[in-house]
Amino acid sequence: MTLAKKSSALASACLLVVGACAQSTAPQWGQCGGIGWTGATACPSGWYCSVSNPYYSQCLQGTVTVTVTPTTSAGGGGGGGTPTTTASGGSSTLAPGYSFIRAVEDPNFHKYLQSEVLNTASDAVLGSPGTASQFQITGGQLIQNANGTPLYAVVESRANSTVMKLKMSWSTTPTTAGTFVFSGDTVEWSISTIARPQNNAWLVCPDAQGHADVYINLGPYSYQTPAGCADETIHAYTGATATARRDIDDSEN
Known part of the structure:
Protein backbone atom coordinates (compact mmCIF):
# COMPACT_ATOMS: atom_id res chain seq x y z
CA MET A 1 0.00 0.00 0.00
CA THR A 2 1.35 3.41 -0.95
CA LEU A 3 1.90 6.13 1.65
CA ALA A 4 -1.00 8.12 0.21
CA LYS A 5 -3.38 5.16 0.48
CA LYS A 6 -2.21 4.45 4.05
CA SER A 7 -2.86 8.07 5.01
CA SER A 8 -6.30 7.96 3.41
CA ALA A 9 -7.22 4.73 5.23
CA LEU A 10 -5.98 6.15 8.54
CA ALA A 11 -8.04 9.30 8.04
CA SER A 12 -11.13 7.24 7.24
CA ALA A 13 -10.63 5.17 10.38
CA CYS A 14 -10.30 8.31 12.47
CA LEU A 15 -13.48 9.71 11.00
CA LEU A 16 -15.29 6.47 11.83
CA VAL A 17 -14.05 6.62 15.42
CA VAL A 18 -15.05 10.27 15.77
CA GLY A 19 -18.46 9.46 14.28
CA ALA A 20 -18.97 6.63 16.76
CA CYS A 21 -17.99 8.91 19.63
CA ALA A 22 -20.36 11.58 18.40
CA GLN A 23 -23.21 9.07 18.23
CA SER A 24 -22.53 7.68 21.72
CA THR A 25 -22.31 11.07 23.48
CA ALA A 26 -25.11 13.62 23.60
CA THR A 65 -21.99 12.55 43.39
CA VAL A 66 -24.52 10.85 45.65
CA THR A 67 -23.60 8.83 48.72
CA VAL A 68 -26.37 6.52 49.86
CA THR A 69 -26.91 4.70 53.12
CA PRO A 70 -29.39 1.82 52.78
CA THR A 71 -32.25 1.82 55.28
CA THR A 72 -35.09 -0.68 55.33
CA SER A 73 -38.66 0.59 55.43
CA ALA A 74 -41.30 -0.87 57.70
CA GLY A 75 -43.04 -3.75 55.92
CA GLY A 76 -46.48 -3.62 54.32
CA GLY A 77 -48.58 -0.74 53.11
CA GLY A 78 -48.10 1.42 50.05
CA GLY A 79 -44.36 0.77 49.93
CA GLY A 80 -44.87 -2.99 49.82
CA GLY A 81 -41.95 -3.38 52.21
CA THR A 82 -39.58 -2.03 49.52
CA PRO A 83 -36.25 -0.93 51.01
CA THR A 84 -35.38 2.71 50.46
CA THR A 85 -32.02 4.43 50.41
CA THR A 86 -31.32 7.84 51.84
CA ALA A 87 -29.16 10.23 49.84
CA SER A 88 -26.60 12.16 51.83
CA GLY A 89 -27.91 15.69 52.31
CA GLY A 90 -31.08 15.04 50.30
CA SER A 91 -34.32 13.13 50.04
CA SER A 92 -34.83 9.39 49.97
CA THR A 93 -33.92 7.79 46.65
CA LEU A 94 -37.07 7.36 44.56
CA ALA A 95 -38.50 3.84 44.82
CA PRO A 96 -39.64 2.03 41.63
CA GLY A 97 -43.23 2.86 40.71
CA TYR A 98 -43.34 6.07 42.77
CA SER A 99 -43.05 9.79 41.97
CA PHE A 100 -42.18 12.89 43.88
CA ILE A 101 -44.79 15.65 43.48
CA ARG A 102 -43.71 19.28 43.35
CA ALA A 103 -44.84 22.77 42.40
CA VAL A 104 -43.12 24.53 39.51
CA GLU A 105 -44.29 28.12 39.97
CA ASP A 106 -42.96 30.80 42.26
CA PRO A 107 -43.19 31.42 45.18
CA ASN A 108 -43.26 27.64 45.76
CA PHE A 109 -40.88 26.62 42.99
CA HIS A 110 -39.67 23.04 43.55
CA LYS A 111 -41.24 22.66 46.96
CA TYR A 112 -42.41 19.09 47.40
CA LEU A 113 -45.64 17.50 48.62
CA GLN A 114 -45.44 15.88 52.06
CA SER A 115 -47.13 15.75 55.48
CA GLU A 116 -46.88 18.73 57.81
CA VAL A 117 -45.73 16.26 60.48
CA LEU A 118 -43.57 13.99 58.35
CA ASN A 119 -44.95 10.53 57.57
CA THR A 120 -48.10 11.06 59.66
CA ALA A 121 -51.80 11.66 59.02
CA SER A 122 -51.64 15.46 59.12
CA ASP A 123 -52.15 18.42 56.79
CA ALA A 124 -50.82 18.21 53.22
CA VAL A 125 -48.08 20.80 52.71
CA LEU A 126 -45.34 21.76 50.29
CA GLY A 127 -41.90 21.61 51.89
CA SER A 128 -38.18 21.06 51.47
CA PRO A 129 -36.79 18.68 48.82
CA GLY A 130 -34.83 17.03 51.63
CA THR A 131 -38.05 15.78 53.25
CA ALA A 132 -40.03 15.09 50.06
CA SER A 133 -42.48 12.19 50.22
CA GLN A 134 -43.13 9.63 47.47
CA PHE A 135 -46.48 8.90 45.84
CA GLN A 136 -48.60 6.69 43.64
CA ILE A 137 -52.08 7.29 42.23
CA THR A 138 -53.99 4.03 42.21
CA GLY A 139 -57.75 3.57 41.78
CA GLY A 140 -58.34 7.30 42.11
CA GLN A 141 -56.44 7.46 45.41
CA LEU A 142 -53.36 9.65 45.88
CA ILE A 143 -51.23 7.51 48.18
CA GLN A 144 -48.18 8.63 50.14
CA ASN A 145 -45.59 6.03 51.13
CA ALA A 146 -44.92 7.03 54.73
CA ASN A 147 -41.98 4.75 55.53
CA GLY A 148 -43.93 1.74 54.26
CA THR A 149 -47.33 2.82 55.63
CA PRO A 150 -49.89 4.14 53.11
CA LEU A 151 -51.43 7.54 53.77
CA TYR A 152 -54.33 8.63 51.58
CA ALA A 153 -55.01 12.18 50.39
CA VAL A 154 -58.44 13.39 51.53
CA VAL A 155 -60.15 16.64 50.58
CA GLU A 156 -62.49 18.38 53.02
CA SER A 157 -66.19 18.60 52.16
CA ARG A 158 -67.53 21.82 50.69
CA ALA A 159 -69.67 23.58 53.30
CA ASN A 160 -71.60 25.65 50.75
CA SER A 161 -71.32 27.16 47.26
CA THR A 162 -69.43 30.22 48.52
CA VAL A 163 -66.44 28.12 49.61
CA MET A 164 -63.82 28.25 46.84
CA LYS A 165 -60.94 26.26 48.32
CA LEU A 166 -60.88 22.86 49.99
CA LYS A 167 -58.04 21.79 52.27
CA MET A 168 -56.19 18.54 51.60
CA SER A 169 -54.79 16.33 54.36
CA TRP A 170 -53.55 12.78 54.87
CA SER A 171 -55.50 9.91 56.39
CA THR A 172 -54.87 6.26 57.15
CA THR A 173 -58.25 5.55 55.52
CA PRO A 174 -58.87 5.79 51.75
CA THR A 175 -61.09 8.61 50.57
CA THR A 176 -64.61 7.96 49.35
CA ALA A 177 -65.09 11.45 47.88
CA GLY A 178 -63.34 12.68 44.75
CA THR A 179 -60.84 11.15 42.33
CA PHE A 180 -57.15 11.87 41.83
CA VAL A 181 -55.46 11.27 38.46
CA PHE A 182 -52.23 12.09 36.66
CA SER A 183 -52.91 14.00 33.45
CA GLY A 184 -49.51 13.76 31.83
CA ASP A 185 -47.37 14.62 34.86
CA THR A 186 -49.94 17.00 36.40
CA VAL A 187 -52.02 16.02 39.42
CA GLU A 188 -55.77 16.59 39.03
CA TRP A 189 -58.73 16.15 41.38
CA SER A 190 -62.41 15.99 40.50
CA ILE A 191 -65.73 15.11 42.09
CA SER A 192 -69.11 14.67 40.42
CA THR A 193 -70.85 17.19 42.71
CA ILE A 194 -68.58 20.14 41.86
CA ALA A 195 -67.91 21.66 38.43
CA ARG A 196 -64.40 23.15 38.33
CA PRO A 197 -62.98 25.41 35.60
CA GLN A 198 -59.66 23.52 35.84
CA ASN A 199 -59.17 20.18 37.56
CA ASN A 200 -55.43 20.86 37.90
CA ALA A 201 -55.83 24.15 39.80
CA TRP A 202 -54.38 24.18 43.32
CA LEU A 203 -53.74 26.82 45.97
CA VAL A 204 -50.95 27.02 48.53
CA CYS A 205 -51.87 29.11 51.56
CA PRO A 206 -49.58 29.54 54.59
CA ASP A 207 -51.12 28.78 57.98
CA ALA A 208 -50.43 30.71 61.20
CA GLN A 209 -47.22 28.72 61.75
CA GLY A 210 -45.98 29.38 58.20
CA HIS A 211 -46.64 25.89 56.81
CA ALA A 212 -47.50 25.91 53.09
CA ASP A 213 -50.90 24.20 53.26
CA VAL A 214 -52.27 22.66 50.05
CA TYR A 215 -55.83 23.33 48.86
CA ILE A 216 -58.00 22.38 45.91
CA ASN A 217 -58.83 25.56 43.99
CA LEU A 218 -62.50 25.49 42.98
CA GLY A 219 -62.23 28.76 41.07
CA PRO A 220 -60.37 29.68 37.88
CA TYR A 221 -56.60 29.45 37.94
CA SER A 222 -54.81 32.76 38.60
CA TYR A 223 -58.05 34.71 38.95
CA GLN A 224 -59.72 35.89 42.17
CA THR A 225 -56.95 34.19 44.12
CA PRO A 226 -57.77 34.20 47.85
CA ALA A 227 -55.73 36.70 49.86
CA GLY A 228 -52.41 35.29 51.05
CA CYS A 229 -52.58 32.26 48.73
CA ALA A 230 -50.62 31.40 45.59
CA ASP A 231 -51.97 29.64 42.51
CA GLU A 232 -50.10 26.43 41.73
CA THR A 233 -50.13 23.32 39.62
CA ILE A 234 -48.35 20.28 41.04
CA HIS A 235 -46.42 17.76 38.98
CA ALA A 236 -44.88 14.31 39.18
CA TYR A 237 -41.08 14.27 39.20
CA THR A 238 -39.15 11.03 38.75
CA GLY A 239 -35.55 12.11 39.23
CA ALA A 240 -33.50 9.83 41.48
CA THR A 241 -33.79 12.30 44.37
CA ALA A 242 -35.79 15.45 44.99
CA THR A 243 -33.98 18.60 43.91
CA ALA A 244 -34.54 22.33 44.11
CA ARG A 245 -32.34 22.99 41.07
CA ARG A 246 -33.84 25.26 38.41
CA ASP A 247 -33.25 23.62 35.03
CA ILE A 248 -34.03 24.83 31.52
CA ASP A 249 -37.76 24.63 30.71
CA ASP A 250 -38.70 24.04 34.36
CA SER A 251 -41.92 25.92 33.71
CA GLU A 252 -43.33 22.73 32.21
CA ASN A 253 -42.22 20.01 34.65
Missing part, protein backbone atom coordinates in the same frame (compact mmCIF):
# COMPACT_ATOMS: atom_id res chain seq x y z
CA PRO A 27 -24.20 17.28 22.98
CA GLN A 28 -23.95 19.87 25.73
CA TRP A 29 -27.51 20.88 26.76
CA GLY A 30 -28.83 18.09 24.52
CA GLN A 31 -31.33 15.32 25.29
CA CYS A 32 -29.82 12.24 26.90
CA GLY A 33 -32.82 10.13 27.90
CA GLY A 34 -36.54 9.76 28.46
CA ILE A 35 -39.34 7.39 27.51
CA GLY A 36 -38.96 6.51 23.81
CA TRP A 37 -35.52 8.13 23.49
CA THR A 38 -33.19 6.11 21.25
CA GLY A 39 -30.26 8.53 21.01
CA ALA A 40 -27.11 8.95 23.07
CA THR A 41 -27.47 8.62 26.85
CA ALA A 42 -23.94 9.63 27.89
CA CYS A 43 -22.96 13.28 28.35
CA PRO A 44 -19.61 14.95 27.60
CA SER A 45 -16.92 15.08 30.25
CA GLY A 46 -17.84 17.61 32.93
CA TRP A 47 -21.56 17.24 32.19
CA TYR A 48 -24.25 14.93 33.60
CA CYS A 49 -27.65 13.63 32.48
CA SER A 50 -30.40 15.33 34.53
CA VAL A 51 -33.91 13.81 34.61
CA SER A 52 -36.50 16.57 34.08
CA ASN A 53 -39.55 14.31 33.68
CA PRO A 54 -40.30 10.73 32.52
CA TYR A 55 -40.04 11.85 28.88
CA TYR A 56 -37.00 14.13 28.90
CA SER A 57 -33.51 14.12 30.37
CA GLN A 58 -30.90 16.74 29.49
CA CYS A 59 -27.11 17.12 29.65
CA LEU A 60 -26.28 19.83 32.19
CA GLN A 61 -22.90 21.20 33.21
CA GLY A 62 -21.39 19.82 36.41
CA THR A 63 -21.14 16.47 38.14
CA VAL A 64 -23.38 14.54 40.48
Whole structure:
Protein backbone atom coordinates (compact mmCIF):
# COMPACT_ATOMS: atom_id res chain seq x y z
CA MET A 1 0.00 0.00 0.00
CA THR A 2 1.35 3.41 -0.95
CA LEU A 3 1.90 6.13 1.65
CA ALA A 4 -1.00 8.12 0.21
CA LYS A 5 -3.38 5.16 0.48
CA LYS A 6 -2.21 4.45 4.05
CA SER A 7 -2.86 8.07 5.01
CA SER A 8 -6.30 7.96 3.41
CA ALA A 9 -7.22 4.73 5.23
CA LEU A 10 -5.98 6.15 8.54
CA ALA A 11 -8.04 9.30 8.04
CA SER A 12 -11.13 7.24 7.24
CA ALA A 13 -10.63 5.17 10.38
CA CYS A 14 -10.30 8.31 12.47
CA LEU A 15 -13.48 9.71 11.00
CA LEU A 16 -15.29 6.47 11.83
CA VAL A 17 -14.05 6.62 15.42
CA VAL A 18 -15.05 10.27 15.77
CA GLY A 19 -18.46 9.46 14.28
CA ALA A 20 -18.97 6.63 16.76
CA CYS A 21 -17.99 8.91 19.63
CA ALA A 22 -20.36 11.58 18.40
CA GLN A 23 -23.21 9.07 18.23
CA SER A 24 -22.53 7.68 21.72
CA THR A 25 -22.31 11.07 23.48
CA ALA A 26 -25.11 13.62 23.60
CA PRO A 27 -24.20 17.28 22.98
CA GLN A 28 -23.95 19.87 25.73
CA TRP A 29 -27.51 20.88 26.76
CA GLY A 30 -28.83 18.09 24.52
CA GLN A 31 -31.33 15.32 25.29
CA CYS A 32 -29.82 12.24 26.90
CA GLY A 33 -32.82 10.13 27.90
CA GLY A 34 -36.54 9.76 28.46
CA ILE A 35 -39.34 7.39 27.51
CA GLY A 36 -38.96 6.51 23.81
CA TRP A 37 -35.52 8.13 23.49
CA THR A 38 -33.19 6.11 21.25
CA GLY A 39 -30.26 8.53 21.01
CA ALA A 40 -27.11 8.95 23.07
CA THR A 41 -27.47 8.62 26.85
CA ALA A 42 -23.94 9.63 27.89
CA CYS A 43 -22.96 13.28 28.35
CA PRO A 44 -19.61 14.95 27.60
CA SER A 45 -16.92 15.08 30.25
CA GLY A 46 -17.84 17.61 32.93
CA TRP A 47 -21.56 17.24 32.19
CA TYR A 48 -24.25 14.93 33.60
CA CYS A 49 -27.65 13.63 32.48
CA SER A 50 -30.40 15.33 34.53
CA VAL A 51 -33.91 13.81 34.61
CA SER A 52 -36.50 16.57 34.08
CA ASN A 53 -39.55 14.31 33.68
CA PRO A 54 -40.30 10.73 32.52
CA TYR A 55 -40.04 11.85 28.88
CA TYR A 56 -37.00 14.13 28.90
CA SER A 57 -33.51 14.12 30.37
CA GLN A 58 -30.90 16.74 29.49
CA CYS A 59 -27.11 17.12 29.65
CA LEU A 60 -26.28 19.83 32.19
CA GLN A 61 -22.90 21.20 33.21
CA GLY A 62 -21.39 19.82 36.41
CA THR A 63 -21.14 16.47 38.14
CA VAL A 64 -23.38 14.54 40.48
CA THR A 65 -21.99 12.55 43.39
CA VAL A 66 -24.52 10.85 45.65
CA THR A 67 -23.60 8.83 48.72
CA VAL A 68 -26.37 6.52 49.86
CA THR A 69 -26.91 4.70 53.12
CA PRO A 70 -29.39 1.82 52.78
CA THR A 71 -32.25 1.82 55.28
CA THR A 72 -35.09 -0.68 55.33
CA SER A 73 -38.66 0.59 55.43
CA ALA A 74 -41.30 -0.87 57.70
CA GLY A 75 -43.04 -3.75 55.92
CA GLY A 76 -46.48 -3.62 54.32
CA GLY A 77 -48.58 -0.74 53.11
CA GLY A 78 -48.10 1.42 50.05
CA GLY A 79 -44.36 0.77 49.93
CA GLY A 80 -44.87 -2.99 49.82
CA GLY A 81 -41.95 -3.38 52.21
CA THR A 82 -39.58 -2.03 49.52
CA PRO A 83 -36.25 -0.93 51.01
CA THR A 84 -35.38 2.71 50.46
CA THR A 85 -32.02 4.43 50.41
CA THR A 86 -31.32 7.84 51.84
CA ALA A 87 -29.16 10.23 49.84
CA SER A 88 -26.60 12.16 51.83
CA GLY A 89 -27.91 15.69 52.31
CA GLY A 90 -31.08 15.04 50.30
CA SER A 91 -34.32 13.13 50.04
CA SER A 92 -34.83 9.39 49.97
CA THR A 93 -33.92 7.79 46.65
CA LEU A 94 -37.07 7.36 44.56
CA ALA A 95 -38.50 3.84 44.82
CA PRO A 96 -39.64 2.03 41.63
CA GLY A 97 -43.23 2.86 40.71
CA TYR A 98 -43.34 6.07 42.77
CA SER A 99 -43.05 9.79 41.97
CA PHE A 100 -42.18 12.89 43.88
CA ILE A 101 -44.79 15.65 43.48
CA ARG A 102 -43.71 19.28 43.35
CA ALA A 103 -44.84 22.77 42.40
CA VAL A 104 -43.12 24.53 39.51
CA GLU A 105 -44.29 28.12 39.97
CA ASP A 106 -42.96 30.80 42.26
CA PRO A 107 -43.19 31.42 45.18
CA ASN A 108 -43.26 27.64 45.76
CA PHE A 109 -40.88 26.62 42.99
CA HIS A 110 -39.67 23.04 43.55
CA LYS A 111 -41.24 22.66 46.96
CA TYR A 112 -42.41 19.09 47.40
CA LEU A 113 -45.64 17.50 48.62
CA GLN A 114 -45.44 15.88 52.06
CA SER A 115 -47.13 15.75 55.48
CA GLU A 116 -46.88 18.73 57.81
CA VAL A 117 -45.73 16.26 60.48
CA LEU A 118 -43.57 13.99 58.35
CA ASN A 119 -44.95 10.53 57.57
CA THR A 120 -48.10 11.06 59.66
CA ALA A 121 -51.80 11.66 59.02
CA SER A 122 -51.64 15.46 59.12
CA ASP A 123 -52.15 18.42 56.79
CA ALA A 124 -50.82 18.21 53.22
CA VAL A 125 -48.08 20.80 52.71
CA LEU A 126 -45.34 21.76 50.29
CA GLY A 127 -41.90 21.61 51.89
CA SER A 128 -38.18 21.06 51.47
CA PRO A 129 -36.79 18.68 48.82
CA GLY A 130 -34.83 17.03 51.63
CA THR A 131 -38.05 15.78 53.25
CA ALA A 132 -40.03 15.09 50.06
CA SER A 133 -42.48 12.19 50.22
CA GLN A 134 -43.13 9.63 47.47
CA PHE A 135 -46.48 8.90 45.84
CA GLN A 136 -48.60 6.69 43.64
CA ILE A 137 -52.08 7.29 42.23
CA THR A 138 -53.99 4.03 42.21
CA GLY A 139 -57.75 3.57 41.78
CA GLY A 140 -58.34 7.30 42.11
CA GLN A 141 -56.44 7.46 45.41
CA LEU A 142 -53.36 9.65 45.88
CA ILE A 143 -51.23 7.51 48.18
CA GLN A 144 -48.18 8.63 50.14
CA ASN A 145 -45.59 6.03 51.13
CA ALA A 146 -44.92 7.03 54.73
CA ASN A 147 -41.98 4.75 55.53
CA GLY A 148 -43.93 1.74 54.26
CA THR A 149 -47.33 2.82 55.63
CA PRO A 150 -49.89 4.14 53.11
CA LEU A 151 -51.43 7.54 53.77
CA TYR A 152 -54.33 8.63 51.58
CA ALA A 153 -55.01 12.18 50.39
CA VAL A 154 -58.44 13.39 51.53
CA VAL A 155 -60.15 16.64 50.58
CA GLU A 156 -62.49 18.38 53.02
CA SER A 157 -66.19 18.60 52.16
CA ARG A 158 -67.53 21.82 50.69
CA ALA A 159 -69.67 23.58 53.30
CA ASN A 160 -71.60 25.65 50.75
CA SER A 161 -71.32 27.16 47.26
CA THR A 162 -69.43 30.22 48.52
CA VAL A 163 -66.44 28.12 49.61
CA MET A 164 -63.82 28.25 46.84
CA LYS A 165 -60.94 26.26 48.32
CA LEU A 166 -60.88 22.86 49.99
CA LYS A 167 -58.04 21.79 52.27
CA MET A 168 -56.19 18.54 51.60
CA SER A 169 -54.79 16.33 54.36
CA TRP A 170 -53.55 12.78 54.87
CA SER A 171 -55.50 9.91 56.39
CA THR A 172 -54.87 6.26 57.15
CA THR A 173 -58.25 5.55 55.52
CA PRO A 174 -58.87 5.79 51.75
CA THR A 175 -61.09 8.61 50.57
CA THR A 176 -64.61 7.96 49.35
CA ALA A 177 -65.09 11.45 47.88
CA GLY A 178 -63.34 12.68 44.75
CA THR A 179 -60.84 11.15 42.33
CA PHE A 180 -57.15 11.87 41.83
CA VAL A 181 -55.46 11.27 38.46
CA PHE A 182 -52.23 12.09 36.66
CA SER A 183 -52.91 14.00 33.45
CA GLY A 184 -49.51 13.76 31.83
CA ASP A 185 -47.37 14.62 34.86
CA THR A 186 -49.94 17.00 36.40
CA VAL A 187 -52.02 16.02 39.42
CA GLU A 188 -55.77 16.59 39.03
CA TRP A 189 -58.73 16.15 41.38
CA SER A 190 -62.41 15.99 40.50
CA ILE A 191 -65.73 15.11 42.09
CA SER A 192 -69.11 14.67 40.42
CA THR A 193 -70.85 17.19 42.71
CA ILE A 194 -68.58 20.14 41.86
CA ALA A 195 -67.91 21.66 38.43
CA ARG A 196 -64.40 23.15 38.33
CA PRO A 197 -62.98 25.41 35.60
CA GLN A 198 -59.66 23.52 35.84
CA ASN A 199 -59.17 20.18 37.56
CA ASN A 200 -55.43 20.86 37.90
CA ALA A 201 -55.83 24.15 39.80
CA TRP A 202 -54.38 24.18 43.32
CA LEU A 203 -53.74 26.82 45.97
CA VAL A 204 -50.95 27.02 48.53
CA CYS A 205 -51.87 29.11 51.56
CA PRO A 206 -49.58 29.54 54.59
CA ASP A 207 -51.12 28.78 57.98
CA ALA A 208 -50.43 30.71 61.20
CA GLN A 209 -47.22 28.72 61.75
CA GLY A 210 -45.98 29.38 58.20
CA HIS A 211 -46.64 25.89 56.81
CA ALA A 212 -47.50 25.91 53.09
CA ASP A 213 -50.90 24.20 53.26
CA VAL A 214 -52.27 22.66 50.05
CA TYR A 215 -55.83 23.33 48.86
CA ILE A 216 -58.00 22.38 45.91
CA ASN A 217 -58.83 25.56 43.99
CA LEU A 218 -62.50 25.49 42.98
CA GLY A 219 -62.23 28.76 41.07
CA PRO A 220 -60.37 29.68 37.88
CA TYR A 221 -56.60 29.45 37.94
CA SER A 222 -54.81 32.76 38.60
CA TYR A 223 -58.05 34.71 38.95
CA GLN A 224 -59.72 35.89 42.17
CA THR A 225 -56.95 34.19 44.12
CA PRO A 226 -57.77 34.20 47.85
CA ALA A 227 -55.73 36.70 49.86
CA GLY A 228 -52.41 35.29 51.05
CA CYS A 229 -52.58 32.26 48.73
CA ALA A 230 -50.62 31.40 45.59
CA ASP A 231 -51.97 29.64 42.51
CA GLU A 232 -50.10 26.43 41.73
CA THR A 233 -50.13 23.32 39.62
CA ILE A 234 -48.35 20.28 41.04
CA HIS A 235 -46.42 17.76 38.98
CA ALA A 236 -44.88 14.31 39.18
CA TYR A 237 -41.08 14.27 39.20
CA THR A 238 -39.15 11.03 38.75
CA GLY A 239 -35.55 12.11 39.23
CA ALA A 240 -33.50 9.83 41.48
CA THR A 241 -33.79 12.30 44.37
CA ALA A 242 -35.79 15.45 44.99
CA THR A 243 -33.98 18.60 43.91
CA ALA A 244 -34.54 22.33 44.11
CA ARG A 245 -32.34 22.99 41.07
CA ARG A 246 -33.84 25.26 38.41
CA ASP A 247 -33.25 23.62 35.03
CA ILE A 248 -34.03 24.83 31.52
CA ASP A 249 -37.76 24.63 30.71
CA ASP A 250 -38.70 24.04 34.36
CA SER A 251 -41.92 25.92 33.71
CA GLU A 252 -43.33 22.73 32.21
CA ASN A 253 -42.22 20.01 34.65
